[in-house]
Amino acid sequence: MSKTELLTITSGNSAMPYEWSIGKYGSRFFQEIREHQRFLGIRCPKCKKVKVPPRRICGPCFQELDDLVVLSDTGTIMAFSTVNYPFIDPDTGTHRPIPYTYGYINIDGSDNIFSHIINETDVSRIRVGMKVRAVFRHPEEMEGNIKDIKYFDIIR
Numbered sequence: 001m002s003k004t005e006l007l008t009i010t011s012g013n014s015a016m017p018y019e020w021s022i023g024k025y026g027s028r029f030f031q032e033i034r035e036h037q038r039f040l041g042i043r044c045p046k047c048k049k050v051k052v053p054p055r056r057i058c059g060p061c062f063q064e065l066d067d068l069v070v071l072s073d074t075g076t077i078m079a080f081s082t083v084n085y086p087f088i089d090p091d092t093g094t095h096r097p098i099p100y101t102y103g104y105i106n107i108d109g110s111d112n113i114f115s116h117i118i119n120e121t122d123v124s125r126i127r128v129g130m131k132v133r134a135v136f137r138h139p140e141e142m143e144g145n146i147k148d149i150k151y152f153d154i155i156r
């Protein structure tokens with residue numbers, strides 16, 4: 001009897017486009033970006049913390065939220081990582097050009113972090129605590145998703 005050879009089957013490529021609702025507050029969040037190029041948060045009536053992007057429930061308090069708060073387009077870097085390892089970008093299905101910097105940003109007036117790209121890849125020029133400003137797509141190019149925020153620029 002011959003040795004077992006492990007075989008594989010290549011099924012080819014398949015495309016599975018799908019879409020889902022981003023809900024009332026997710027829609028308002030991207031609408032505010034498209035119309036005013038600024039962020040929208042929501043305040044919890046119990047702990048008073050402002051979350052961005054807005055959501056229906058405050059997790060720690062289990063309170064339903066409805067107090068929308070207009071925020072600015074600026075924030076503070078809380079943490080960052082410059083990525084030099086290529087991997088497949090789930091949004092495009094292709095390699096994202098490296099290097100790029102991903103950051104945790106506290107949007108001014110909010111109490112949580114918002115993660116997005118920081119437009120700087122020289123780690124000697126980035127520090128926790130630096131102020132940043134969001135750079136948005138041109139309003140006519142906006143699609144109502146996270147890519148409407150191109151990146152955050154460090155305010156020097």
Ligand SMILES: [Zn+2]
Nearest residue numbers: 044047058061
């Ligand atoms: Zn709360």
